[in-house]
């Protein structure tokens with residue numbers, strides 16, 4: 348007698364085989380799970396969130412998926428992540444429930460972005476250092492299962508903090524400027540994206556002398572192997588358990604919104620655990636530096652905790668490092684109150700005409716500047732994304748790729764109160780409903796620092812830390828240009 352499988356209105360059953368062994372499948376639409384027994388005591392489960400792709404062994408009319416045929420012997424290879432071991436697995440099924448196939452439509456053909464000119468970047472120091480093993484044990488076997496020839500892709504492994512910048516300067520930018528399409532599979536955190544967009548930036552890419560007219564934006568696929576992975580966690584479907592691999596295959600390219608941060612002359616990029624500093628790469632003739640980002644520009648408590656936790660000792664804790672450094676900043680070891688950050692802050696907002704016969708566009712309207720009344724703060728952060736790490740919803744109104752810069756600010760507050768707000772951010776972004784938290788859409792922001800100690804003049808752009816000179820300033824603006832496309836699951840983008 349077969350072991351019993353659960354039954355409900357959302358259940359669907361079919362008889363077939365799993366890895367050639369006859370069995371009965373059960374798919375539940377509510378829990379989004381496919382299950383079957385391999386022995387009376389052992390149940391196999393494939394959650395839809397772990398499915399990377401479904402391949403079938405012959406041409407199949409998709410309309411027939413709604414009318415299962417008894418004894419259908421079509422074979423399907425289910426490429427998925429094994430929940431327990433978190434490793435790649437391929438399971439061959441015949442006649443799985445049609446609901447399962449509707450939720451995971453078999454791949455008809457390889458997407459254009461996986462057909463040629465693929466670059467895989469393995470960032471060895473990102474997160475807890477899992478990118479190399481993930482590439483070997485998961486990514487490459489999947490490309491093999493998809494029958495992507497090895498001649499189609501090149502693997503680059505980082506050997507220094509400058510490897511991605513170098514690749515962008517020597518390969519990706521020249522290819523983009525000469526109109527060649529290319530796909531970059533990025534096994535890193537947010538820092539890898541930042542390195543790319545600072546080479547493939549609007550100033551360089553829009554310049555007609557550089558071939559801007561023929562520019563072809565590279566497509567990046569995010570495999571979140573950093574610590575925070577803010578961009579990927581804000582972009583990938585919440586249920587995704589494939590580390591971005593499902594989106595690598597099923598995603599479509601979308602323009603990646605970016606922000607542009609400018610700094611007063613003398614501002615320095617802190618490197619090598621802040622033991623050294625470098626001049627900013629893009630300087631104008633007044634000596635002002637520019638850095639582009641895709642995630643966040645912050646000053647105060649957030650910048651401090653990112654800066655203080657960017658050490659090898661902290662990095663081994665993965666995303667946990669942010670919470671550890673947050674506690675240290677909010678509850679200083681000497682028992683003092685957390686620092687109150689002093690500055691004059693001006694907001695830039697766009698006022699759109701209420702009715703516009705020419706159809707409003709996001710670039711219309713006038714920009715006004717408004718100084719914030721306060722001079723001391725705990726937290727000042729602008730962002731283009733909803734999550735700074737998985738589950739930490741800093742900007743709940745942000746939708747994937749909505750191109751809107753939002754400001755979150757509060758303080759000055761004591762450690763307990765700030766921690767309570769952080770807890771609310773972990774509880775789905777409830778902090779923005781608190782009276783003491785400012786939350787609004789902005790076009791840009793200017794900070795004029797009133798701090799003597801450089802430690803309190805550190806600004807974070809997507810994890811990079813810039814120290815501003817005494818009496819200096821920093822600005823951030825939403826940038827209207829996008830020079831890179833990012834793969835996003837069409838089901839997860841509001842406009843689709």
Ligand SMILES: Nc1ncnc2c1ncn2[C@@H]1O[C@H](COP(=O)(O)OP(=O)(O)OP(=O)(O)O)[C@@H](O)[C@H]1O
Pocket residue numbers: 470471472473474475505506507508509535536537538539572573574575576577809810
């Ligand atoms: N081989 C290497 N040697 C030295 N530095 C490296 C090497 N490979 C990568 N790096 C640096 O490690 C950092 C990794 O940053 P990345 O943002 O990818 O990961 P993360 O900081 O852990 O994640 P997140 O930014 O999402 O929190 C980058 O500054 C990168 O330049």
